[in-house]
Amino acid sequence: MASRLISINSFAQTVTKMSCLRSPYRLAASASQRNFCCLAVGIAVLLSGCGQGPKAEFSLRDATGELIPAAEKVVKKTLDEKFGTPQNLVAWQRFPVNYGGVQGSVADVAKDGVTTHFEGDLPAIHHGAPLLWLSGPRAGAKTSVDSVATFDATTKQLKWAGSAEPAPAVGDKFVIGYGSNLQTGRVVYMKNCMHCHGVAGDGAGPTAQYLNPLPRDYRLGLFKFTSTLTPEKPTRDDLTRVLQHGIPGTYMPSFRWLGDKETTAVVEYVRWLSMRGEFEKRIDDDMSNDYSAVAMEASAKKANEAYQTTIKTAKKEDKPEKPKTANQLIKTALEEFSKYEKDDLPGVINDTATLLAESWKKGEEADSLIVPTVARVADNEASRERGKRLYLSDKGKCYTCHGVQGRGDGVATEDFWKKPGSDEYYSHRGLHDTWGRPLQPRNLTLGQYRGGRRPVDVFRRIYAGIKGTPMPGFGRTALKDEEIWDIVNYVMSLQFQSAPTKSIVTDHATVSK
Amino acid sequence: MGRFWAVFFVASAVIAVGLCWVAPSYGLWFPGTLKGGFGAGVAHSSIGKKIDDLFYLVLVIVAVTYIGTHAVLGYVLWRGATIKPEEKVLFSHGSHSLEVIWTIVPAGILLYIALYQMDVWAAYRFKEFSPKKAEAVAEVTARQFEWRIRYPARGKTLMPTPQPDDVYTVNELHVPTGRPVSISLKTEDVQHAFFVPELRIKQDAVPGLTIPVWFDVDEPRQYEMVCAELCGWGHYKMKARLIAVSDEDFGAWKDKAALEQFDDGFKKPAE
Known part of the structure; x- marks a missing residue:
C-alpha cells in the first residue's frame, strides 16, 4: 500500500484556550464618564491574566536536539510531514490507527454524483465533511480527498465538491469524516490529559513536575x-481500561464518564501519539551513531x-597526529549526511513505519493476549502456602524486590544498579524503570x-511482567x-494478614543484611 | 442625573425579579425533575424536599424585602430628583423610632429563620434519622481527582477495613432506592466535598475522618455526583454518577460486579 498522508484540517474543533474580552478604555475628562471609566478599569484589572496561552506544539525529543543541525532539521521535517502539528494533524495511513469516519460504498453511479450504501444505520453527513476514497479510480490519485457538497438522506445521493473525473465505479469504498477520531481525540486530550502527559505525550506537561510517580511518557x-505477552504492544481494551478505572496509587484518575465517542477517540489519539514518539525515537537511534553533535563533541x-597526555611523554619524531576537533568532525558528518538523507533515510523511514505498524497490529491479535490455560486454583490455605513457598523460592525470587513480607522492601532496593547497556551506575539506590526513573517495587x-x-490482572502481571x-x-518459562x-x-x-509479629520482623532484618 | 439613578435602580430590580420569575421555565432553577416540564426542579430525597421548603421560605421573605426596599428607594430618588425649589423638604435623618423599627423587624425575621431552620438541620443530623442507623451501603473515598468506592459483598455489612469479598467501583456509586442508606465518606488526600445536587446532599470529606452521610433516593435513575470543594487543579475532573436502582436490581448489580471483579480470565475450551 502506498504511503498516504491525509491532512486533517481543524474545522471547528480547534484547540481553544481561555480567551477573554479585552475592551479598550480611555480616560475621559468629563465627570459623568468617570464612573464608566472606573468600570472599564475594573474589568480590565479582572481580566488581566486571561488571554491566549502559548501555542500548542509537539516538542522534540532531547536526543533529536543533540543531532547535528541538518539531521535535526530533517527529523523535524519528517515528523511535520507525517504527523503534522497539533493545529493541523496528519493521518498517516501506514499506521493501524482508527482515524475515524463512516465507511460506505457506491451503490450506483449517476450523472453528477453517486448513490451510496452504508452498513447499518445511516450516519449524519454534513456539508464539507472530508470524503476519502479507499478504492476505485479516485483512490490513490491526488484528488483522493474530496469534500461532501450535498447528501440526501432519503435518496442516499452523494455529491462532492471538486472535479468529477475520474468517476468512481459501483462498489468503490469511501470514508466520510476521515480523521474525526483524531480530531475529537485531540480536543479530549488537550482538555484532560495534556496537563500531565504533555502535548506530545512526553509525560512532561505543566503539572508533571509536581507528581510522583511521574506521568507516563508514551x-x-x-x-x-x-493484557498482552511481554514483547507486545497494549490492546485498545487495555488503554480503555486504564482510562476508565484510573491507576490507584498514582495520579491517574478515572475518566469513567467521558462518553463512548470521546473514550474511543482519545484512546486512538494516545496510540497515535505513542507511534509518533516511538517513530521519532527510532529515527534518532538510527542517526545518533553517526550524526550526534553531542557525541562528537x-x-x-x-x-x-x-x-595532550601522549605529546608530553612521546619523543619528537613519533609524535601522534593531532586529533580532529569537534567542529571538524561535525563538518565531515554534515557532508556525509546529505548522502545519508538521499540514499538511506527513505528506507529507514519506511522500515520504521512498517515495524511500528506491525507491532501495534500484532498487539491486537488474539494470540498476543494472555489467557490462563487453567482456571484459578481454589483460593485456600494450601494454595496460599504453595504460593508463599514459590514467592520465597529461587524459581520465583519475588522476595528479592517485593521483600519477604511483601512490603516492597526487598534487598534489590538497597543495591546500586547499573544503567542498561553501560557500566555506569545510577546515582540512587534501588530499581529504575526504562525511562530511567527510580522505581519502588x-x-x-x-x-x-x-x-x-481482578485475579486475571494479577495473573497477567506475573505471567508477562510489567513492561x-x-x-x-x-x-511459559519459570512457572506453570x-x-x-x-x-x-x-x-x-x-x-x-494480621500485622507481622516481632520475631518475623527480626527475621526479615537478618535477610536484608 | 438624579432621575437616571432612580430609573436605573428600579429598572435593575425589575429586571432581576423578572429574570428570577422566568428562570424556572428555562430550567435555570433547582436541579431535579421539573413538574410538567415547568417550574423548579424537585429534590429526589426526603431531606432534600425539606431543604427546598426552607429555601422557598427564605426566598419569599427576601423577595418581599427586596421589592419593598427597591420601591421605596425608587420613590425617594425620584421625589428627590423632581422636587420643586419652593417645596418643603422632609428630613428623616436621626429619627429614633425609624431606627428602632428597622433594627427590630430584621432582627425578628432573622431570629425566626434561625429557629425555624433548626428543625430541618436536626432532622438531617439526628432527629429523623441517625446516619449510623441507616444501612451502610458503601465506603466512598475521595482523592485527587476521583471517587473510589467499596461495597460489602451481597448480604454482608460494610466493615471499616477492606474485606476479601468487597466489591469496588470508581466514579460510580450504586445505591438502592426507597429506603435510607448511608455512606462512609473519607478522603485520601486533601479536603473534598461529596455533592449530589438533585438530592441536595452535600458533605465535606475531611482528612483523617470517616463521616457517615445518610440519604434516601426516591426515583431509580442516574444522578450527577460532583466534588463541591475546590480540591486542586483537577477539581473539575471529579465528575461521577450516583446510580440509584431498586432493591432487586441493586442485588443483581452487585452479583454481576463481583463476578466481573473476580474474573480469572479462563475460558473453557469448546468441546
Whole structure:
C-alpha cells in the first residue's frame, strides 16, 4: 500500500484556550464618564491574566536536539510531514490507527454524483465533511480527498465538491469524516490529559513536575499495564481500561464518564501519539551513531585529552597526529549526511513505519493476549502456602524486590544498579524503570492494584511482567499457570494478614543484611 | 442625573425579579425533575424536599424585602430628583423610632429563620434519622481527582477495613432506592466535598475522618455526583454518577460486579 498522508484540517474543533474580552478604555475628562471609566478599569484589572496561552506544539525529543543541525532539521521535517502539528494533524495511513469516519460504498453511479450504501444505520453527513476514497479510480490519485457538497438522506445521493473525473465505479469504498477520531481525540486530550502527559505525550506537561510517580511518557511505545505477552504492544481494551478505572496509587484518575465517542477517540489519539514518539525515537537511534553533535563533541574532547597526555611523554619524531576537533568532525558528518538523507533515510523511514505498524497490529491479535490455560486454583490455605513457598523460592525470587513480607522492601532496593547497556551506575539506590526513573517495587500488603484487581490482572502481571520495569514475566518459562495462580492467591491474601509479629520482623532484618 | 439613578435602580430590580420569575421555565432553577416540564426542579430525597421548603421560605421573605426596599428607594430618588425649589423638604435623618423599627423587624425575621431552620438541620443530623442507623451501603473515598468506592459483598455489612469479598467501583456509586442508606465518606488526600445536587446532599470529606452521610433516593435513575470543594487543579475532573436502582436490581448489580471483579480470565475450551 502506498504511503498516504491525509491532512486533517481543524474545522471547528480547534484547540481553544481561555480567551477573554479585552475592551479598550480611555480616560475621559468629563465627570459623568468617570464612573464608566472606573468600570472599564475594573474589568480590565479582572481580566488581566486571561488571554491566549502559548501555542500548542509537539516538542522534540532531547536526543533529536543533540543531532547535528541538518539531521535535526530533517527529523523535524519528517515528523511535520507525517504527523503534522497539533493545529493541523496528519493521518498517516501506514499506521493501524482508527482515524475515524463512516465507511460506505457506491451503490450506483449517476450523472453528477453517486448513490451510496452504508452498513447499518445511516450516519449524519454534513456539508464539507472530508470524503476519502479507499478504492476505485479516485483512490490513490491526488484528488483522493474530496469534500461532501450535498447528501440526501432519503435518496442516499452523494455529491462532492471538486472535479468529477475520474468517476468512481459501483462498489468503490469511501470514508466520510476521515480523521474525526483524531480530531475529537485531540480536543479530549488537550482538555484532560495534556496537563500531565504533555502535548506530545512526553509525560512532561505543566503539572508533571509536581507528581510522583511521574506521568507516563508514551514515546517509548511502552505501556505498563497490559493484557498482552511481554514483547507486545497494549490492546485498545487495555488503554480503555486504564482510562476508565484510573491507576490507584498514582495520579491517574478515572475518566469513567467521558462518553463512548470521546473514550474511543482519545484512546486512538494516545496510540497515535505513542507511534509518533516511538517513530521519532527510532529515527534518532538510527542517526545518533553517526550524526550526534553531542557525541562528537564528547569524543573529540576525549581524543584531545589523550593526545595532550601522549605529546608530553612521546619523543619528537613519533609524535601522534593531532586529533580532529569537534567542529571538524561535525563538518565531515554534515557532508556525509546529505548522502545519508538521499540514499538511506527513505528506507529507514519506511522500515520504521512498517515495524511500528506491525507491532501495534500484532498487539491486537488474539494470540498476543494472555489467557490462563487453567482456571484459578481454589483460593485456600494450601494454595496460599504453595504460593508463599514459590514467592520465597529461587524459581520465583519475588522476595528479592517485593521483600519477604511483601512490603516492597526487598534487598534489590538497597543495591546500586547499573544503567542498561553501560557500566555506569545510577546515582540512587534501588530499581529504575526504562525511562530511567527510580522505581519502588509494589508494597503488596496495601491492597492497591495499579493494573487492576481482578485475579486475571494479577495473573497477567506475573505471567508477562510489567513492561518498562524490572518486573520480569514468569509465564511459559519459570512457572506453570497453576503455580502462578498459587502466587496470585498468596499475594492477594497479603493485604488481609494480621500485622507481622516481632520475631518475623527480626527475621526479615537478618535477610536484608 | 438624579432621575437616571432612580430609573436605573428600579429598572435593575425589575429586571432581576423578572429574570428570577422566568428562570424556572428555562430550567435555570433547582436541579431535579421539573413538574410538567415547568417550574423548579424537585429534590429526589426526603431531606432534600425539606431543604427546598426552607429555601422557598427564605426566598419569599427576601423577595418581599427586596421589592419593598427597591420601591421605596425608587420613590425617594425620584421625589428627590423632581422636587420643586419652593417645596418643603422632609428630613428623616436621626429619627429614633425609624431606627428602632428597622433594627427590630430584621432582627425578628432573622431570629425566626434561625429557629425555624433548626428543625430541618436536626432532622438531617439526628432527629429523623441517625446516619449510623441507616444501612451502610458503601465506603466512598475521595482523592485527587476521583471517587473510589467499596461495597460489602451481597448480604454482608460494610466493615471499616477492606474485606476479601468487597466489591469496588470508581466514579460510580450504586445505591438502592426507597429506603435510607448511608455512606462512609473519607478522603485520601486533601479536603473534598461529596455533592449530589438533585438530592441536595452535600458533605465535606475531611482528612483523617470517616463521616457517615445518610440519604434516601426516591426515583431509580442516574444522578450527577460532583466534588463541591475546590480540591486542586483537577477539581473539575471529579465528575461521577450516583446510580440509584431498586432493591432487586441493586442485588443483581452487585452479583454481576463481583463476578466481573473476580474474573480469572479462563475460558473453557469448546468441546
